[in-house]
Amino acid sequence: MSDPARQARALALLFGGLVAGWLVMLNFGALGAVTWRAEGLSALRGSDWAAVRFTVLQALLSAGLSVLLAIPIARALARREFAGRGLLITLMGAPFILPTLVAVLGLLAVFGRSGLVNQMFEALGFARFNIFGLHGVVLAHVFYNLPLATRILLQGWAAIPAERFRLAAALGFSGRDTFRQLEAPMLRDLVPGAFLVIFLICLTSFSVALTMGGGPRATTVELAIYQAFRFDFDMGRAALLALVQFGLCAVAGVIAWRVALPSSLGGGLDRPVQRFDLGARGLRLWDAALILAGALFLLVPLGMVILRGAPYVAGLPAEVWQAAGRSLMVALGATAATIAMTLALAHAVLALGGTRGAVLEWLGLAALAASPLVIGTGLFLLIRPLANPRDFALLVTMLVNAGMAMPFALRLILPDLRAEMATQGRLAAALGLHGWARLRIVTLPRLRRPLGFAAGLTAALSMGDLGVIMLFAEREGATLPMQLYRLMNAYRQDDAAGAALVLLAASLALFVVFERWGRGRAGT
């Protein structure tokens, strides 16, 4: 290895190490502080184990179904060109960035007792159906996560080099051959990771699971943590439950890591993909039906949120707009932090490689399994001896959001960075490109798409985040989601609907701006 290369590696490890340090503090330091404060762990109850069982069951079903449905939808979207395709893909991503409460209200407006579907059923003389129960939990989680799964897989399809499809056409591949030779290896690479991320998101679900689950049968571990904190003030039990949640995350992480196989499709010259195998009429209808069904499922509830809130946006109190501005700042700060931290961590993962790299990668995902309540309380306890935590409310929110968004960003950026290293690494090394120059000239242009997507996701997610701020914020520091809850808690349902629409619009706008930037064609 040449000297500059060695230097670059050392830098990657240094920055990656710093990020890893922050993640360790966020995930385990906070948990440790809570445990220490509780003076030890206390025992779990029978009902806690029931919560663990339900949590795992619904997370497995939700993640499985999300990924399973995403495969045909992403496949159809990937191989068809039509007017408005880009806009449709962007909009279909929206449910994932909705604040969960807003998403649930939108879903109920469609699938609830007096929702659109039941009204239609009634008009047609069918019996009404009940959405609440395990199937309701899964429906809500699929609504929420199908967009993410679809987008992750779409990236996978986009990453199959155009040359492979040309070769496939030249070799006279049937649709099944193309799937087996080109698409299946890509799926084998990406599906375990997508499944893992969604499984972890569903693992920490609390309010959605309870509301859609129809009662205490649908108790999740996160609700048990909340109960331990708020109603029993048993921090020891809260900490133990948080540990259980981490354990589940670790097991899922190891399984996904063992199952995933890096695809070996090799690099290409980044030509636009041309497909020669899609003329059949039946196939066209099939793809159109899939896209339509996916779009209806994801977009109608969004439309209901818009219709419900639109009349009240103009009359919103000034402080809602101030809060929106504050949330915007937090979102932008969190985005910058996430992108910087993710790039550093991803480089370190690749520089280390092997098991050590995998451990680092897992650390990047771990925040998904961390309980926001435990993180918030733990950081509060950690900062308290040094300063007044409330002076840092927005900063802490920003950094915690960055830690929470990193799992998605890492999932998106790491595969492409790995591919970039594999396909361009030797050329770059031969040209003597290292460090910053290499990052600027080779890496960033090639990562533009996942970077834009990751930035859009982070910005939108932290715009709608309610997590830690509740414990830290003062009256002046309210964010938009906090104001939304305040309005709802003061009976002001109409204003709350208006604020929800503002939140939806702001999140979507942030997402679109970053994502559009990412889709600008890289100049190779």
Next chain:
Amino acid sequence: MRYPLFAAVAALTISPLQADTLVVLAPDYFGSSWGPGPAIKEGFEARCDCTLEFRTGDVLPRLMLDGARTEADAVIGLNTDMTLRARETGLFAPHGQSLEALTVPVVWEDDTFIPFNWGYTAWVYDSTRLETPPASFAELLEREEISLVWQDPRSSASGLALLLWVDQVFGDQAEEVWRNLAARTVTVTAGWSESYGMFTSGEADMVLSYTTSPAYHIVAEADETKAAAIFEEGHYFMAEVAGVLEGAANPDLAQEFMGYILSPEFQEMIAYGNWSYPSALPREDWPEVMRDLPLPEVAIFLDEDQAEARRSPALEIWLQGMTR
């Protein structure tokens, strides 16, 4: 010459800091312009010649995390179901007020906590969807076609109130009652706002809320279709309380604030500020909309020791009834 000049500058810079500031820990809803916070601040500052500063958030967890290091002088907005744990922190001092003015429907002799508003939990319905509401909890149990949405007692104060309400009214039969309710419960939500939102958008016939909830719809929306079903067995009493902290930097000011809470000025305002009954105002002086609402005749109330004793066993019974 230099010394007096320095003194003058120092006096100018220090004097704003010396103006008395009362720091009050309050729930999040005190922080918004549409909550009771701004009116209380204005009213108290007009009489105390001081600055009133609300620190809003989750009151009890904050107090427990901060412990004796809290910067607050007083606390407002604790629920009656939290007073025991708040008391056990040992952070509170006597409020020093005479409680003669109190008009709450239960005996209140607490020298630490003063109720500043109160209410009854109740099942609220929409008269356009449910013409004749049940007149008793027993009738609600018989009318199994009525769908319900309510709050989880493990995460919500009103949900906990329902838990204790059923426990008190039905005792040994509580598990049966929960099984009955579970059969037509649309869903149980983590907080009150989710339930209430689902009720107003037509997901259920009745929602667990408060007897005072209809007042909001009447005043703010000129909507008279929402009403609370009044039950013969009585309703569970809940109050929100305030107290003075032992380590207050301004104990006198904190006591003065307690006095202000019991004053007619504060009491007349709280009904609109928080959509609940005033705690120290005769019913004839209540705002008209509150006075006109039907008022339950029987108050069911557990003091904090009884409530704490019943909480865990009642929760076990609830889980049994709801999940089997």
